[in-house]
Amino acid sequence: MKEYDSLVIGGGPAGVTAALYLLRSGMTVAFTEMLSPGGQLLMTEEIENYPGFPKGIKGYELADLLAAHLEGYHYDKYMDTVKTIEHSPKGNKVLIGDEWVLARTIIICSGAKYKKLGLPNEERLIGRGISYCALCDGNFFRGQTVGVVGGGNSALEESLYLSKLVKKLHLIHRRDDFRATKCVQEKVCIIPDIDIIRSSVVTAIHGDDNLTGVTVKNTKTGDENFLALDGLFIFVGYEPVKEFYPAGLKTDNSGFIITDTEMVTNMPGIFAAGDCRSKNCRQVATAVGDGATAANSAFHYLETN
């Protein structure tokens, strides 16, 4: 069985930064990412708020640059998912794909994934009208009518992107006010092809082979209406990727890992960084900071244990 000072789980900004700092302090490192590095950066068209890129940068370009920063360092990369972590004070046995490894410390940077609405037909119609990525699938709905569900930054930014492609966009939001930042809201409100349906929720998804529409319910009046759609894009928030968390790891009610300000969890030798951590601000900038802090904590833990 291979043995490492540290195992970094996840190849988004937090994981890449943690790996970089560990490698630079001379630790032996294994790094797991089931896809290519970048995480949610790869789902983002433009990053406008990461310092150092005043003109903005494409999500995939930043992802490539992050990955390039690890070139030249020696570490083991596993392109697979972590299935189990067996924790003991002496170290951790971890099953990656079908291989067991030993890790004295673990930094969990597994990030978050989009939430589903949880309605019947949703799963079945993914790829048949339902999508969670405007950047990927917007092109298939050129000149058509689509719905967007949500009121946060993702929902509004993706609506802006989609509005350039589609004929008509219905933005369905359960509240009156949007959570998205002001500058994004202002852009959305002036586009005539975006029809904003406030205080409303999707209660049913319709379609046999392909999506045909949704039932929208006004939460104030209780009225329900059928809305014919070619596509439905769902952006109702994120949940942590947590299937492999070791038993006993302390999380908040939504499953995000609770740490102190040094990224230390309740389990000795296990640290967490980035979007999988319980916190309020989930940004590339905060993920990078978490990653560096977690690596520093892991380094000190290894020195003293």
Next chain:
Amino acid sequence: MAVQVTDSNFEAEILKSNIPALVDFWAPWCGPCRAMGPVIDELAAEFEGKVRIAKMNVDENPATPSKYGIRAIPTIILFKNGEVVEQITGAVSKSSIKDMISQKALG
């Protein structure tokens, strides 16, 4: 490396393949597709001679994706004797694709 197929050679390379074939429908502007790229290439090496692993750029080849009703990418379709036996939409792990291949194509 996975082989790139086109609308014009799709029938010969995939539908008339003498072994099962897996096609990854992707586009250069799609982040999750870029994320899947290296996974597909690793699978191509692992299943060489047993399953033909291919990629199709949906921007350059609109006919085939439209024929299979593809409205989201990445979409991975597994073919056996010219028929669709399984379809996955969205970026997924290498092990889940391997499981699909062993159950539906080689099982």
